[in-house]
Amino acid sequence: VEGASGGGDSPVPAFLNWCRTVGLELSPKVSVSREGTVSGYGMVALEDVQRGELLFVVPRAVLLSQKTSTIRGLLEKEHGALQSQSGWVPLLLALLYEYLAEDSPWRCYFSLWPDLGNLQHPMFWSEGERKQLLQGTGVPEAVGKDLANISHEYSTIVLPFLEAHPDIFPLHARSLELYRQLVAMVMAYSFQEPLEEEEDEKEPNPPMMVPAADILNHVANHNANLEYSPEYLRMVATQPIPKGQEIFNTYGQMANWQLVHMYGFAEPYPGNTDDTADIQMTTVRAAALQGATTEAERRLVCERWDFLCQLEMVGEEGAFVIGREEVLTEEELSATLKVLCMPAEEFRELKEQDGWEEDDDEEDSLTLTNKTIPKLKASWKTLLRNSALLTLQAYATDLKSDQELLRNKETRAKLSWREEQALQVRYGQKRILHQLLELTSS
Numbered sequence: 001v002e003g004a005s006g007g008g009d010s011p012v013p014a015f016l017n018w019c020r021t022v023g024l025e026l027s028p029k030v031s032v033s034r035e036g037t038v039s040g041y042g043m044v045a046l047e048d049v050q051r052g053e054l055l056f057v058v059p060r061a062v063l064l065s066q067k068t069s070t071i072r073g074l075l076e077k078e079h080g081a082l083q084s085q086s087g088w089v090p091l092l093l094a095l096l097y098e099y100l101a102e103d104s105p106w107r108c109y110f111s112l113w114p115d116l117g118n119l120q121h122p123m124f125w126s127e128g129e130r131k132q133l134l135q136g137t138g139v140p141e142a143v144g145k146d147l148a149n150i151s152h153e154y155s156t157i158v159l160p161f162l163e164a165h166p167d168i169f170p171l172h173a174r175s176l177e178l179y180r181q182l183v184a185m186v187m188a189y190s191f192q193e194p195l196e197e198e199e200d201e202k203e204p205n206p207p208m209m210v211p212a213a214d215i216l217n218h219v220a221n222h223n224a225n226l227e228y229s230p231e232y233l234r235m236v237a238t239q240p241i242p243k244g245q246e247i248f249n250t251y252g253q254m255a256n257w258q259l260v261h262m263y264g265f266a267e268p269y270p271g272n273t274d275d276t277a278d279i280q281m282t283t284v285r286a287a288a289l290q291g292a293t294t295e296a297e298r299r300l301v302c303e304r305w306d307f308l309c310q311l312e313m314v315g316e317e318g319a320f321v322i323g324r325e326e327v328l329t330e331e332e333l334s335a336t337l338k339v340l341c342m343p344a345e346e347f348r349e350l351k352e353q354d355g356w357e358e359d360d361d362e363e364d365s366l367t368l369t370n371k372t373i374p375k376l377k378a379s380w381k382t383l384l385r386n387s388a389l390l391t392l393q394a395y396a397t398d399l400k401s402d403q404e405l406l407r408n409k410e411t412r413a414k415l416s417w418r419e420e421q422a423l424q425v426r427y428g429q430k431r432i433l434h435q436l437l438e439l440t441s442s
Helices: 014-022 072-077 091-099 125-133 140-163 176-189 256-263 280-292 295-310 330-343 345-352 376-394 399-407 409-412 417-441
Strands: 031-033 043-044 054-059 223-228 232-237 246-249 276-280 319-323
Touching: 014 031, 014 330, 031 345, 054 072, 054 399, 072 125, 091 140, 091 330, 125 140, 125 417, 140 176, 140 256, 176 256, 256 417, 276 280, 276 376, 276 409, 280 319, 280 330, 280 376, 295 330, 295 345, 330 376, 376 417, 399 409, 399 417
Parallel strands: none
Antiparallel strands: 031 043, 043 246, 054 232, 223 232, 276 319
16 A cells, blocks of 8 residues: 655546546546545545435446557457456556557556555565465465466467567566566456346456546445446446445455455455454365374275265365354355264265265254354364364464464564555454364363
């Protein structure tokens, strides 16, 4: 999050002027500001806003996408060569062109962007920083995959395209670093229009940039929402917003580790009601193997695990997602606990019939929530507890040291932005895992 720009050089007046020129209408009740916002620019209510009230309207022509960019013809023509795993390459090339073009129609929009050399996404942290601050949270692994994918996409698709069109892209456009920064901007600021219900089978819509809408910051308990119509996009208040309060959109139900990974910030505890902690599926297997005392028992655990893999309940890469109130991957976790803990005889029968029938065993109809977990079979609870303990061992610090850091005002004031965000991610996850320990120890 960048510091406020000095004195009178604010790009806001030029941006607002541009909005008027292109027909992007802001309600007189809102203002774009750095004052009174949680980070960078935000939008603040100048007067009381009622639920359902229109905050601003963005005509579709103002959106920046592969379809509206000055180079849309070229992107359309080369469509086949620009296919990638992410599906983002056409938008990224459009952004690269417009961002570097002196006369881009979106010049005033870019002036409100954060400084690209100063982005806070963990992909711009050093590997040491990521390991030290975020070990155990799942972020370093996610970033590792991102960086590998971005490099691959750049070298195999983007760079050849830039080299093939030197008349359109200046030499300094050929920069993996700049490409990575634009990926981070698309991660943090783009919007994806949801498919209509009847289009569910189709590919998802490509991302696009929505000026004004991307100024809004995120909280789980948001007060505004973007609505799509054929001609316009509208930001509408979803609850009353008192004068002086910040207007927040939602980026979806995001755990803090996802917020840090994709946006470079976390929501301070206990604000993020969507926070979760992951228990890797392979960790549950490790916990089950820990409980096996003989070679025969170990073989049986592996056999049961392979059976769960065949049922597609588990995999080497997956995780069980534990929320604050309930388990979000309930079906997979229930099946895993059931198969790993059932008597050998029962497992043999299950294998013979290739999975279970919809039986009416009460144990299976239990939802995995904070109320029901203490009522599970003892063997299930032991396995869950041991899995949570193993997960907690993956962090570089324990809950207690994070708690002390949060409580100690002096030490905390000295934390960098990155250290503070990482602390919130770790602390929220460990709270959920410790809660699971309590629920399984009764």
